[in-house]
Every structure is written in structure tokens, then in C-alpha cells.
Amino acid sequence: MIRVLVLALAWALSGVAGSAEQIPFDETWKEQGFLRLFSNEYTLQGARMGVVSDGTISVIWRPIDAKLGQARTASWNWRVDQSVVATDLTKKGGDDRNLAIYFVFVDAETAQKLTRKTARKLLRSPSTRGLVYIWGGAQTRGTAHPSPYNDALSVKILRGVGTGSFSETIDLAADFQRAFGQAPEVLVGVAITADSDDTDGRIAAEISNFQIK
Template structure:
């Protein structure tokens, strides 16, 4: 549950524990805090598990030609949206992959935010897509999805509209080999990013998820995710 503007989600102790990286004794394992796996129809799932990595408690993601999300549900109103922070650690990018190409759309790391909104504004085509998605998955898709991505090729700050749904926008924060082998910490004004991406003010924030995938390029992929704060 989000109880204030700067809440560390689920792994409530992660932000504090990350400051102990210089200590020789590993700190205790924090509680999972409501995170759960979300499978995609017809796809093998990525494996997510808690692990201690490079001085931080984290979520390890291992994709073996697979894709799924590790998600926590939220209920954060628009007037509470401000800066979000998150981090990822990648040993390698997905060779030949790019979020700019639907056929090669795999990424070593993504942090995915799902928003609610006024669904009456959606086109008939999008509403039909949402109805089909709900039929296949058993749940209604977010009104809008903003994902931050570590991409293999696309330039940093590239903003991509998904070829599969105009209600999904992908923002590249890291690219190529430069950020590999170390923690990459990111802070974003999520309300401002949403307005840039969608051309409208955000509605309530309903979920946050991690996503590491190698299903399109049929590769094995690994990453670690640190705490998320909103």
C-alpha cells in the first residue's frame, strides 16, 4: 500500500539496506510486500526471485526465451504523483533486440507503470483491443502504460509508441553497453513524463511492474531490479 508520497514499494527495507553495501554482513531479507507474477497468454514466464546482488537486496529476473511481469498493484491519485526512483543492474543487453522493432522487442530491463483514466476517450479500435486483452488475460488492461527501458540499440531518450497498442509508450533510459555491470539509478518526474508521452495529464497510478524478456529474439536474459519509490 502507498501511504505517503515517498514510499518504497513492497521491499520496504531495500532503500535503507542499499546503504549498507560496504558492510561485510549481509542484512536480513525484507518482506515481499505484495509483488506477484503476471503471465502473458501463450508465453513461457520469466523467473523472478529475491536475491542479494552487488550490495543490495533486489529482484533477480531470468528470462529463457520468455516474458512475464513481476507486479505490485497501487492506488495513487494524480495529485500525489511526483518523482519516482528505481534502479536496475544488467550484465549484458539482448543481442539484436530493440523496442523500436515489434519483431525484436525484447529488453534486459523495464520498469512498467500502469495508469487508470477516462476510458470514454478511447477510440473504438482501442476499446476493442482492451476487450480482447481482458478476454485472454482475465483482467482489464491499464488505460495507459508508461514503461522505462534499458534497450540494446535505441538512443537514450527515445520515446516509442508500441506497435501493438497506442496506449503503451516506451521511454529508453539506458542503451547499449555503457551502463552494463553496475547499478543504474534513475529518478523521473512521472507526471511530466506521462504528459510528454501521451499528451494528457495522468490519471491514478494503479500498478508498477518489472519486465525482463527474451521471447521475441529467443534468447536468455538476466537482470536485477532494486527498490521502487513513488
């Protein structure tokens, strides 16, 4: 227990309290495909990223620097020009959504040991917890529930299906406490996905000005 507390303190001191950083869309982002499916198209343009999903699904992943491990809020702009239809995101299968942004946390001791290069390895760790913010689904805006694929992921609907352009600011600490009954520890990565394979739909979208602090 003492060792865990010491490691947590070390991570906390590794960053500047209250500092904010814009997360660039650059070569640091790596696509994590699914073997049986075709991949989405991601266009990395520095301050923004375009996404086209045409009957496809994949995840693009970025590890977070240790100095931002204690980040507790995030903000971004997102736009959808083509949308999939509404689906039930509480059930496996048939659960397409326009965009989903994942924030992945682990405990301080695990953060020292795990590689952050792939999302799949992190998600296999028993200490991993994730918050998923979604544009899509048939549920009411603000609805939150466990992912049907993994109880360690908590899903929150920020926007329903349809097109438009919006700015979001989220409280990671409050949402984590609500979902898991405890404060988050170390943020180790973020991921973005667009999902149109189940309904054979098409998504054209963009995310920009992505910041965490």
C-alpha cells in the same frame, strides 16, 4: 463531470502530498504469464528483485495503494549482468529488451471500479495509459515513442543494451504530459518484465531500492 472531479479530489486527499514510499519486492507481486511461452524466474528479496530470462518472457505485476495514487516521480537502482542483443523496439516481434518498468494510470472514476489484481484487465480499459521505461533496444537513449503493441503505452529508452549498474530518477508527470498531452490522474499499478524469447538470449538482472512519490 462534477462526479469525476469529486472522485479525483478524493483520491488526491487520500495520500500525503510529497510522501515517498519504498515498494517492497514481496508476495504482493504476481507473475502474469503468456500462454505459449515459458516464464521468467523472479526472486523476491524485499528491497531487491532478481530476474533471469532465458529465452522466455513474462510480466510481474503489483497494484499500488490508493495513498500513492497521486505519485508523480519514481526512482530505482538496476543492474544487468547478462544482456540480450540490440533490437528495434518500434516493431512487433524481435523486440527483446533487458528490463522494462511499467507505470499504469487510469482516470479517477475508473480507479474506483476496476480490480487491480491483473494487468491484463486494466490494459483492456479504454481509460488506461502507461509509461514504460526500458533498458535495451537499438534506439538512442532518451528516445520515446508509442508501443507498437498498444498506443496507450508510451515507451522511453533509459539505457541501451549491455551490462552495468545504474540509478534512475524519473518524472512521471512530465513524461505523461509529453506522451499523452495531459496530466496523469491515478497511478494504480506497476509492472516489470524481462524479454529474451525472440532472440533466444539470456538476461540476468536485478532491480532494487524502488521508490515512488
